[in-house]
Amino acid sequence: MYKIGEFSRLCQATIKTLRYYDEIGLLQADVVDRFTGYRYYSSGKVKDYYNILLLKELGFSLEEIKVNITNINSDFISQKMQETENEKRKINDRLEILEKMRTRLAEGGNAMGLSVIEKKSINYIIAGVRRIVKDRSELNKYFEEAKQILEKNNIKYKQKAIINEDIEYLDENLDLIIGYELEETDSSFMAKLPWDEDIIADYGIEHEPRVDLTIVCENNIKSIDDAYSAIIEYAGNNEYQIVEQFTERYYDDNVQIGVVVRKLDPENTEEDFKEYLNFQKDIFDYSFVNNEKMIGTWRLLDILPKSQMFSVDKRKSNIDCDVNELVLLPNGKINDKLSWTGESILHHLDLGVLHNHAFTLPLYDDKIMEVNFWDEISVRNGNFPMSYFYEKID
Numbered sequence: 001m002y003k004i005g006e007f008s009r010l011c012q013a014t015i016k017t018l019r020y021y022d023e024i025g026l027l028q029a030d031v032v033d034r035f036t037g038y039r040y041y042s043s044g045k046v047k048d049y050y051n052i053l054l055l056k057e058l059g060f061s062l063e064e065i066k067v068n069i070t071n072i073n074s075d076f077i078s079q080k081m082q083e084t085e086n087e088k089r090k091i092n093d094r095l096e097i098l099e100k101m102r103t104r105l106a107e108g109g110n111a112m113g114l115s116v117i118e119k120k121s122i123n124y125i126i127a128g129v130r131r132i133v134k135d136r137s138e139l140n141k142y143f144e145e146a147k148q149i150l151e152k153n154n155i156k157y158k159q160k161a162i163i164n165e166d167i168e169y170l171d172e173n174l175d176l177i178i179g180y181e182l183e184e185t186d187s188s189f190m191a192k193l194p195w196d197e198d199i200i201a202d203y204g205i206e207h208e209p210r211v212d213l214t215i216v217c218e219n220n221i222k223s224i225d226d227a228y229s230a231i232i233e234y235a236g237n238n239e240y241q242i243v244e245q246f247t248e249r250y251y252d253d254n255v256q257i258g259v260v261v262r263k264l265d266p267e268n269t270e271e272d273f274k275e276y277l278n279f280q281k282d283i284f285d286y287s288f289v290n291n292e293k294m295i296g297t298w299r300l301l302d303i304l305p306k307s308q309m310f311s312v313d314k315r316k317s318n319i320d321c322d323v324n325e326l327v328l329l330p331n332g333k334i335n336d337k338l339s340w341t342g343e344s345i346l347h348h349l350d351l352g353v354l355h356n357h358a359f360t361l362p363l364y365d366d367k368i369m370e371v372n373f374w375d376e377i378s379v380r381n382g383n384f385p386m387s388y389f390y391e392k393i394d
Helices: 004-011 016-023 044-057 062-070 072-107 136-152 187-192 221-237 268-283 376-381
Strands: 038-039 118-121 124-133 157-165 174-182 200-204 210-217 240-241 246-252 255-263 295-306 325-326 338-341 344-349 352-361 370-373 386-392
Touching: 004 016, 004 038, 004 044, 016 038, 038 325, 124 136, 124 157, 124 187, 136 157, 136 174, 187 200, 210 221, 221 240, 221 246, 221 255, 221 338, 268 352, 268 376, 344 370
Parallel strands: none
Antiparallel strands: 118 210, 124 174, 124 200, 157 174, 157 246, 210 255, 240 255, 246 255, 295 325, 295 386, 338 344, 344 352, 352 370, 370 386
């Protein structure tokens, strides 16, 4: 019998490891002296230890070894061989992807191998059903639902299309308009859509300062997610602001991911901002005009880059800010920095007054208010304002 220290040297294993193996029942001592607590191992345990060591080297977990150490047979080994083959294929796939990424970078492209195309923005209408879907495996049933509504109303359409109403990367609980791009492109056609049949739509317009950034990619989740990332990276590197929702157009052999952007102007100075405030002062009347719908306490629900992205069923931002709650008093006061009049909220700055459009939404019985808040940074950069949505709580 070997003392634990001797067995440690014999097997080249620390005493700490041997005690741990004993505690979990993987390699137990043959005898433990009740008085000293000392462990003793028989020579047969040497073989058991080396079997454990071998199985660890082959990728078996301690739990797997504990369960199977006394019953290692050909079926067990075959199963582990298959798992190892699967891991080998994954490693080879990763190596192939890494080699492609290295080649693309050497050629001056981006690592994902996706080329962003800049083109003039176009007129379009995408109509479908707006759903919060568990994941992308549910898309087909909603494409079919939208198709039936469009065909019932003799509305001509082209390829499948999606408008993504989310503001972040998500792989579940996606807020999407799922449907088709229509043959009709004039925004006036929106009034002819069957809104009472659960159809919803949004449109884009040709507008010279705006640019459409597009990537054509394979029709799989990984490629689509990579396309989103590449477009956002390209926009940031080229000083573009994203001003619309992302769209996805599905063709026979590829998917076209696109978003509308506009050029920022980060060179504007404080003097330019003062000029903007003076311009607002000339076109807006800041005297108080009462609006009973606006009076009350309003609690912030969401902050979004575009009003169409709002949904009472899903909050998409979680930003703590100075305007989490607004109390609009009958005399036009809010707080030391803010006041209101008619359908406007006024931000009183040292340089002047910044006008923000504010209005209640009849769709929600005027219990939801949208405020398009500007700030100095957004004005100076040429950004569009963010849309703040509030719920009336008294």
